[in-house]
Amino acid sequence: MSRVVTVPEEMDHRGFEELLVLLDEAFEEGSDRILLNAKHVRWVSPYGLIGLLAVGRVILDRTGNAPSIEAPESKDVRSYWDFMGFWQAASGIFDVPSVPPRIFGPHDALLEITSIRSHRDVHSVVERVRERAASILEKRLHYPKPAVIQFSVMLSEVCQNIIEHSDADGWVCAQTYHYRERLGREVLMLAVMDVGVGFQGSLAAEHARRYGESWSSATALEAALLYGESRFRDPGRGQGLQAIRRQVDRWKGELAIRSGNAQIAMVPDWDDLPAMQRDLPWFPGAQILIVMPARDESEGR
Amino acid sequence: MTGQPGPLSPDVAVASLYQQYLVTRHTGRAVRLSIERLVGERSGPSLTVIDFHEVAVIDFSCADEVVARLVFDTLSRPAQGARHYFVLDGMEEAHMDPVSSALERRGLAVAARTAELRPVLLGQVEAEARSVWEALSRAGQAGAVDLAAIMDGDPAACARCLDRLDERRLVRGSGHVYASLFSFLASGDGGPEFESR
Numbered sequence: 452m453s454r455v456v457t458v459p460e461e462m463d464h465r466g467f468e469e470l471l472v473l474l475d476e477a478f479e480e481g482s483d484r485i486l487l488n489a490k491h492v493r494w495v496s497p498y499g500l501i502g503l504l505a506v507g508r509v510i511l512d513r514t515g516n517a518p519s520i521e522a523p524e525s526k527d528v529r530s531y532w533d534f535m536g537f538w539q540a541a542s543g544i545f546d547v548p549s550v551p552p553r554i555f556g557p558h559d560a561l562l563e564i565t566s567i568r569s570h571r572d573v574h575s576v577v578e579r580v581r582e583r584a585a586s587i588l589e590k591r592l593h594y595p596k597p598a599v600i601q602f603s604v605m606l607s608e609v610c611q612n613i614i615e616h617s618d619a620d621g622w623v624c625a626q627t628y629h630y631r632e633r634l635g636r637e638v639l640m641l642a643v644m645d646v647g648v649g650f651q652g653s654l655a656a657e658h659a660r661r662y663g664e665s666w667s668s669a670t671a672l673e674a675a676l677l678y679g680e681s682r683f684r685d686p687g688r689g690q691g692l693q694a695i696r697r698q699v700d701r702w703k704g705e706l707a708i709r710s711g712n713a714q715i716a717m718v719p720d721w722d723d724l725p726a727m728q729r730d731l732p733w734f735p736g737a738q739i740l741i742v743m744p745a746r747d748e749s750e751g752r
Numbered sequence: 753m754t755g756q757p758g759p760l761s762p763d764v765a766v767a768s769l770y771q772q773y774l775v776t777r778h779t780g781r782a783v784r785l786s787i788e789r790l791v792g793e794r795s796g797p798s799l800t801v802i803d804f805h806e807v808a809v810i811d812f813s814c815a816d817e818v819v820a821r822l823v824f825d826t827l828s829r830p831a832q833g834a835r836h837y838f839v840l841d842g843m844e845e846a847h848m849d850p851v852s853s854a855l856e857r858r859g860l861a862v863a864a865r866t867a868e869l870r871p872v873l874l875g876q877v878e879a880e881a882r883s884v885w886e887a888l889s890r891a892g893q894a895g896a897v898d899l900a901a902i903m904d905g906d907p908a909a910c911a912r913c914l915d916r917l918d919e920r921r922l923v924r925g926s927g928h929v930y931a932s933l934f935s936f937l938a939s940g941d942g943g944p945e946f947e948s949r
Binding site for chain 1: 778812845849857
């Protein structure tokens, strides 16, 4: 059975949740040929962009058929997708008849869509973004110089989370833009996703018994983010997420981690994301969102 | 009290990291194994200086593998073997947070020196032990009685502290004499200022 699933017009982390509700309906109907209709997408964030890849991957894994995707009609959105390397990343996942040529040139992207498969990819990402991160963080977001190194460390840890815990490939993407409605300032948004075993699956062998019946996606996320638990008994493990949490908090940024059917978030006063959401549509792996706002003049350098 | 090498002197070697980006556990493991090989080649007491001057970025996972696991494994080895000590050299502000954090998670500490040659003790150390370590770093080498006199403290308590610091490989002791690890380095003068982590 075929089904068209409409991609929300604003494809950010909120749009991603809307899309998952529609995807659930399609799966419940038993659809095995799915077309993602992105014609009416007016805006897409890095989270939304790699979210589409993750959704495509899940459809492929579940139905055995590569989904189709209809490109946005908006010229701006389409060229942004081209520019971020969406079609190249999508070619093994979606049924893409012809991949448009990649566009290169000056741009606001800190990091185009990059697949993370091994530690070498993490090295490559960290080394590649350093110059661009320096320019964006210092000149546009007014962060002090050491923030470039701290951002590199955070990027490395968040990408390693895929390799160390998901048992699956993942993607990373980062972009600055003006967060007009919520903040009235520029932000840097970093999104990292995989469709692997997720936090509950990763931590289950070591921690599920202790939690008993309360063991869930939500408790697994709490264990990892709040208590630094890991799937390894080694006390040196599990510090990456804790370090990211501390750093994002220092920058008055936002950190949200979705896994399974839950999302945990460290929410600054400029946003209204719930600190914990349960009973979301189930989705494999982990989806991480980090938003770093430009510093106010009064915050100094 | 002296900063000159003497009978306490271990075999000193420098492990250069030759990498700008110390990221990922995989890389950290490879670096640690190469340092362990260097240490393993020496039969007597040794001091390995891990040179961070070239390192631009070290992440938490790599810091755990390179530094915390190295110290942990060294302390876990049987007591009868030769003692091996470590100093991290050329530490910048950006290195210290990941390294300290990794050490603290394992309840460990390591002696370090900033790029400006300032001694710092990274990781988890009690306040009293930290004061004794700082006093010995200033003195170079000293007995517990002399150091207690400088600190206006109790000699027996000072000796216990120094023994514990030696067990943790943060100072080197032999009989009644203790040496700051910096006293074995070419630029042993750590300067008067100390930084707590």
